Amino acid sequence: MNNNFETVIGLEVHAELNTKTKIFCSCENRFGAEVNSLCCPVCMGYPGTLPVLNQQVVESAVKMGHALNCTINGVTKQDRKNYFYPDLPKAYQISQFDVPLCENGYLDILVGDETKRIGVTRIHIEEDAGKLIHDDSFDGTLCDYNRCGVPLIEIVSEPDLRSAEEAKAYLETITTILLYLGISDAKMQEGSVRCDVNVSVRPHGATEFGTRCEMKNVNSFGAVYRAILYEAERQMEVIAAGGTIRQETRRWDDAKNKSILMRSKEDAQDYRYFPDPDLLTFIVSDEKISALKASLPELPTEKTLRYVKDYNMQKVDAQLLSVSKARADFFDSAVELGGCEPKTVANWLLGDIARILNDRRIELSDTALTPQHLVEMIQMIDKGTISNTAAKTVLEEMMATDKAPQQIVEEKGLAQINDSSALVAIVEKVLADNPKAVEDYKSGKTNVAGFLVGQCMKASRGQGNPATLRDMVLAAIEKL
């Protein structure tokens, strides 16, 4: 990477809304149905049919506008974007051109420990196109029109992002907010969130932007990251070789890890936007706009700040909790149950639980773990009923079955032994088996105490109270 240059990035994020029906007809809006089973004359663009706007789409888009701190245009319209392609049955896409529903917003993202504010130029509503299927077994192209008329919002950022990390954080925050608002399934792997990435480079300190290239078809968080690194590098190489960047549209091929030229600016299509005469100006009343704002749930940024303030949490931890709606909801429920420290709940969620989920590549919702059981387990640790070590075994079991921790402890005999008389034999055996460690301790290497306590814990199958064992080990060595 050339350090003399900085990368400038803007993202256009398309998110499919999870409304019950499509944007302009009453067809069901659902992913994964049999091909061409969710379409009608309207979304197939048959002659004489007319679109009627689904109000739910407007409400979802306005919610997103509020979440991204936008101005909501109460009076707006829809425009036709004209181009020919077999996945677009009317040969125009109904979108919004000069008056988007939402504009001039921003989004705060956390990169490392730094908060950065990214401008949001606009959010507009539009219809999705169908899907072309290219199959090697068939000489031709097949069209699936199920996706035609699926409602989309397009969220356009300002060119405020400066690295692949920032772009990834921005995209992750956008998808988190979509999930918090419940307006999109936000699954990049199913294509319900898609991304076009605009990249340019310029020497550090320059005030003018460089010429940008747009990359289409960037369809995972990882791909966004890789595409930006690739494209920035490509542009810097061109410049370093004395060339100039031409404005062009490129297609990102994630498998080959490179972008391919689609068309240059000279070949840019003229979409001949004009107001759709089938859809009149539409109005969202001030009352409705305010009501939608009031209906917003607590969003990730607000949650993060609340966790830091109310629970004295590290910002990074608070952020890690809020970035996943499932995790934040779990945390909030556990804290509401009470009887344990919120920070302890957070530590379990971000520590052992996260590790297990990550190792097994599953989601929290895929496990049997409930907030109630986690809280009960923490309480057992706090009371000294089980050790931290035993708790890990209990946790594994709670995630696999719906058994309460109490039951697991009883069944597995994991209760902590606090009675020193029951531990004397273990301590004596460990000291006898580890004369070298005992010698080391005596000669001043006091940190081997930890090793000896660990051996005792192991010998007690995790049941011994570590604090008690430590006291016993130290006392026993003194006596030797």
Next chain:
Amino acid sequence: MKKLYEHSATELAAMLRAKEVSAVEITKATLGRMEEVESKVDAFLTVTAEQALQQAQQVDETIAAGKPLAPLAGIPVAIKDNICTKGVRSTCASRMLENFVPHYNATVMEKLAAQGAVLPGKLNMDEFAMGGSCENSYFKPTKNPWDTTRVPGGSSGGSAASVASCEVPLALGSDTGGSIRCPASFCGIVGLKPTYGAVSRYGLVAFASSLDQIGPFGRTVDDVALLYRAICGRDPKDATSREAALGEIEAKVKGLRLGVPKEYFGDGISAEVKTAVYGAIETLKGLGADVVEISLPSTDYALAAYYIISSAEASSNLARYDGVKYGFSGRRDGTLNDLYLSTRSEGFGAEVKRRIMLGTHVLSSGYYDAYYKRAKLLQNVIAKEFTDAFASCDLIVTPVNPTTAFKLGEKVSDPVQMYATDICTVTVNIAGLPGLSLPCGMGEGGLPIGMQLIGPKFSEARLLSVAKSYETAVGGFAVKEM
């Protein structure tokens, strides 16, 4: 004694209720008359005799069961071929849709079916409703029943000719810039272009969405009212439709202020048309109307604004005919572009292609502001002039066409001259107003002349009541013997 096919829809409805005639007899009379004169007028593209008889049979069963009848039950209503009819091909008189059979009904068809109206067939038109003579049909030109060497007007030429020749009592057409009023006038019958939004456009194959309206043709004012009443009203499937209803029509003129705009009686209008329209105004004056001279100064720009707006919308509306899903499909052995090019080059006729090119041009980057945007501004100016005019008058009287029906082939080679025939009608669409065409005399060669009544939005009742007064005063409108 009148033949059955000569009766108006209103008369037929009464006869049906009085059990003087059955619905099947009415339909048979219609089909028989079609057989008799169709070869001379060429109004129909598709005849649905079997279906029509079945529908009539059902009405007779309803009557036999003593159940109540809807106003249009058993009345044959022929339909312009740009209105989608479930299971019956709807071609728009284009090669592009020659074999297109919709699997859905236009909302107006649902309304007619609910009333038990009978569909005898689909009517010829200018391709995709683009034209003023019915000569732009891919299939055949329709002839004027008054002189079969002349055009019936367009684009709803088949609708007007079928009603004027007594093939059917009623027909539906559509009007984007005069396509109901022009042929009604050329064929000597009554035609109503409703207020924009009064009738659902769902299922009307779009030409220019912001201007298109479906409307009725009949030989009497009452018949036109009967059909309009059946089809008007808001439709949840058409976001541009509005609440609309029509009560009983009373002949009423006294005290009404008739606005006569001088711009509509200029040099371009033939002397015989002016004379006939002025004569009708005198008749209305005699019935108690007050005449006010008014001015609509931007009329001269209306034609340009109309052709820009309508072509722009058409270029987008007709883009869907790409040969992929339905309709004519060109070369499938080449590239995608080959398919598009051949489909659209061979599937569309010359006039349609001319408008698509014009519309594409005026929406293009760099030309949008100069053409489309200015035309939309002009639209506002023209609409405002009408609004202002209606402060000093209750309705406006103008000619419909500059001349009577012209000869077949006379204007086909000169599109600009053809466009100029729309001079008196396009403003009404641009302003979204209702316009009614009714006969007001005969010109040289016994060709009908029409006058146009224009009212404020949703004043259809007023237009129809003035038309009915006039109709009564002149003792009804002449019907051509064929």
